[in-house]
Amino acid sequence: MIIGVPKEIKDQEFRVGMVPAGVRGLVAAGHQVLIEQGAGEGSGISDEEYRQAGAEILPEVAEVFGRAEMVVKVKEPLPVEYPFLREGLIVFTYLHLAPLPALTTELLRRKVTAIAYETVQFDDGYLPLLAPMSEVAGKMSIQAGAHYLEKENNGRGILLGGVAGVKKGRVLILGSGTVGMSAARVALGIGAEVTVVGRNHRQLARLAEVFNGQVSTLISNQHNIEQEMRTADLVIGAVLVPGGQAPKLISRDMLRVMKKGAVIVDVSIDQGGCAESSRATSYSDPVYEEEGIIHYCVANMPGGVPRTSTFALTGVTAPYVQELADKGLAPAIQDNLPLRRGVNVYQGRLVNSAVAAAQGRQCEEIALI
Numbered sequence: 001m002i003i004g005v006p007k008e009i010k011d012q013e014f015r016v017g018m019v020p021a022g023v024r025g026l027v028a029a030g031h032q033v034l035i036e037q038g039a040g041e042g043s044g045i046s047d048e049e050y051r052q053a054g055a056e057i058l059p060e061v062a063e064v065f066g067r068a069e070m071v072v073k074v075k076e077p078l079p080v081e082y083p084f085l086r087e088g089l090i091v092f093t094y095l096h097l098a099p100l101p102a103l104t105t106e107l108l109r110r111k112v113t114a115i116a117y118e119t120v121q122f123d124d125g126y127l128p129l130l131a132p133m134s135e136v137a138g139k140m141s142i143q144a145g146a147h148y149l150e151k152e153n154n155g156r157g158i159l160l161g162g163v164a165g166v167k168k169g170r171v172l173i174l175g176s177g178t179v180g181m182s183a184a185r186v187a188l189g190i191g192a193e194v195t196v197v198g199r200n201h202r203q204l205a206r207l208a209e210v211f212n213g214q215v216s217t218l219i220s221n222q223h224n225i226e227q228e229m230r231t232a233d234l235v236i237g238a239v240l241v242p243g244g245q246a247p248k249l250i251s252r253d254m255l256r257v258m259k260k261g262a263v264i265v266d267v268s269i270d271q272g273g274c275a276e277s278s279r280a281t282s283y284s285d286p287v288y289e290e291e292g293i294i295h296y297c298v299a300n301m302p303g304g305v306p307r308t309s310t311f312a313l314t315g316v317t318a319p320y321v322q323e324l325a326d327k328g329l330a331p332a333i334q335d336n337l338p339l340r341r342g343v344n345v346y347q348g349r350l351v352n353s354a355v356a357a358a359q360g361r362q363c364e365e366i367a368l369i
Contacts, residue, residue, distance in 0.1 A: 001325040002032045004068025006061045007039040010075045010299075012283035014042025014306035015313065017072040017093065020053035022318040027054030031325045036064045043310040065089070072321055074313065075300060076103060087111035087348070090329055092321065094118055094133075097344055098245045098358035099272035104350070111348030113329060117317060118270075119243040119352060120342035127242060128338070129320070131178050132312035134267075136302040138182025138238065141265040142171070142190070144301070145234040148263045148287060148294050155294060156261035158233045161191030168193045172228045174220070174249055174274060175238030176203040179267050183236045184215050195228055220249070229254045237266035237274040243344070244354030250275035252291065260292035269297040272358075333366070340366060 003026060005018045016039050023033045033055040037047060047057045058064050065071060065084035073093035077085060085091070085106060095116035097104050107114045117129035127134075142160075149155035149169070160169035171187040173180045176198030187194045188211060195216040198204050204217040218224045229235065229250070235258075239246055246268040255277060268274040269281075277290040280299040287296050302309035320339055324332045333340040344352040349364045356363035 001328070002034065002067055002069045003321065003325060004034045004064040004071045005036065005039055005055075006064045006071065006073060006081075007036045008042075008074050008303075009078055009080070010282075010303070013075055013300050013303040015074040015303050015310045016040045016043050016045065016306075017074050017314070018318070018321070019043075019045060019311060019314045020049045020055075022314055022321065023050055023053040023055045025318065025322055026325055029322065029326055032056065034058050034064050034067055036061050040310075043306045045310075070321075070324060072317070074303075074310075076100065077106075082106045082110075085110040085112050089113070090115065090324065092117070092317070092324070094270070095344055096270040097352070097355045098243065101359050104345070104355065104359060104361070107345040108348050108350060112345060113343065113347055114345040115324075115339070115342045116243065116344045116352075117313075117342070119344060119354075120320065120338050121242060122338050125242075129313075129316050129342075132316055133302045133309060134178035134240075135182045136305060136309050136312065137267045138179040138236075139186045140301050140304065141179070141183050141236045141238075141267050142186040142192075142234075144286075144296050144298075145171070145236065145263045145265045146190070148296055149233060149261075153287075153294070154261060154289070155263060156233055156259060160187065160234065169233040170231055171195070171234045171236065172197065172232035173236045173238055174198075174225065175236075175240065175268075176200055176207055176217075177238065177240055179238035179240070180236070181207065181210075183238060183267075184211065187234075188214055192234075195232075197225055197228065225249055226254050226257065230257050230259075232258065233262050235262070235264045237264065237268045237278070239268050239274045240271065241354060243352050244271065245358040246271040246274045248274060248276050250277070252276050255291035255293050258291075258293055261294065263294045263296060265296045267301065269299050273297060 070090040151157035162168035266278040351366040
């Protein structure tokens with residue numbers, strides 16, 4: 001198989017879809033790897049390193065897409081990349097299609113097979129290709145929130161860890177999964193007071209045990225969230241419905257009861273965000289204010305630490321890329337159920353029920369296709 005790796009073009013996105021070790025494994029198995037010139041520079045990987053691993057370096061992205069049978073990326077195709085999409089092409093990347101009907105339409109119209117990292121799922125619900133970036137984003141969310149709580153950034157002027165004789169800052173985390181766990185770990189590490197709200201009682205009990213009771217936990221409902229919002233300095237949106245639209249847990253009315261200058265970091269923004277007031281931002285313009293509350297809604301947070309993120313991501317995606325290349329599309333998704341769950345669009349047919357529900361489209365059963 002011919003595998004293409006283009007340079008990411010999303011604002012301030014410096015990750016890359018494959019590292020030299022992945023190239024080496026594919027080439028050793030008889031496959032061909034095409035890397036767009038400069039694709040790895042943002043992650044500290046030179047073209048020469050890719051060449052030494054056996055890749056061919058191409059100067060034009062059009063040639064990478066045009067020759068590749070499978071394109072391995074990090075972020076979803078952007079409109080300028082739509083013309084490169086064609087029938088029979090496999091695109092393996094983070095897609096987050098639920099809030100992106102225009103992209104879904106293009107994938108369907110061009111009869112692409114699009115496999116989303118974030119919906120590859122084990123039987124127990126674990127999302128192996130989302131987990132590393134969720135961990136990065138969770139840890140980064142506290143860093144970002146602490147920064148925008150500073151007065152020079154129009155925040156409340158709160159030091160989350162407090163000092164002797166002064167109360168700690170209060171961090172409210174909505175969601176008890178990987179993002180929430182990672183955010184709680186960092187928030188506790190800097191000395192903040194932390195409350196986690198979640199739907200899964202078992203996961204909340206695990207959080208309380210892992211952190212030796214230092215984290216307060218609450219079952220998610222409107223009353224509990226609203227009461228906690230009143231006193232929170234920093235709110236982390238960490239909820240996830242795999243493949244689907246994030247639930248709107250924070251209403252505009254809730255913003256009005258918050259302390260002015262408090263910060264919301266909505267990590268759920270890739271799936272549309274968990275606040276009614278959330279809209280996607282970028283590293284070039286990361287924040288805005290609504291009702292006196294600072295919103296940080298960068299849709300590719302792990303891209304801010306690309307070296308760490310690239311190696312964490314490709315460490316888990318590489319075996320799936322290898323399997324797709326070795327077996328071919330149909331046998332690979334027949335043999336590997338978690339990978340099959342990752343398929344959102346199959347040769348121009350929408351096969352992910354959560355995406356279909358979010359967009360009001362018809363879903364087909366991939367097993368029947």
